[in-house]
């Protein structure tokens with residue numbers, strides 16, 4: 001059996017990506033942010049592989065979304081959803097942050 005990677009659609013509007021870039025550029029995450037994560041007690045595989053609208057909606061209402069995104073951008077090889085963004089969206093936000101500096 002052959003396994004194929006699932007392409008995750010980009011669902012975040014550009015204006016939201018820009019807002020998140022500005023927020024992440026000014027964010028210095030408290031190391032304890034993970035304790036406030038909405039996903040803390042959820043199965044981790046929900047945030048890897050196929051990404052559902054349910055997963056993204058959890059992130060969008062997470063109180064530490066910006067902290068999570070900031071952490072992920074500092075580790076560009078991370079896979080899955082961080083901060084409610086896919087890998088390609090995070091790459092886009094990383095470029096936006098660089099352009100803000």
Ligand code: SF4
Pocket residue numbers: 037038039040047058059060062063064065068069081082083084
């Ligand atoms: S934004 Fe990050 S910490 Fe919050 S639910 Fe999503 S993956 Fe978890």
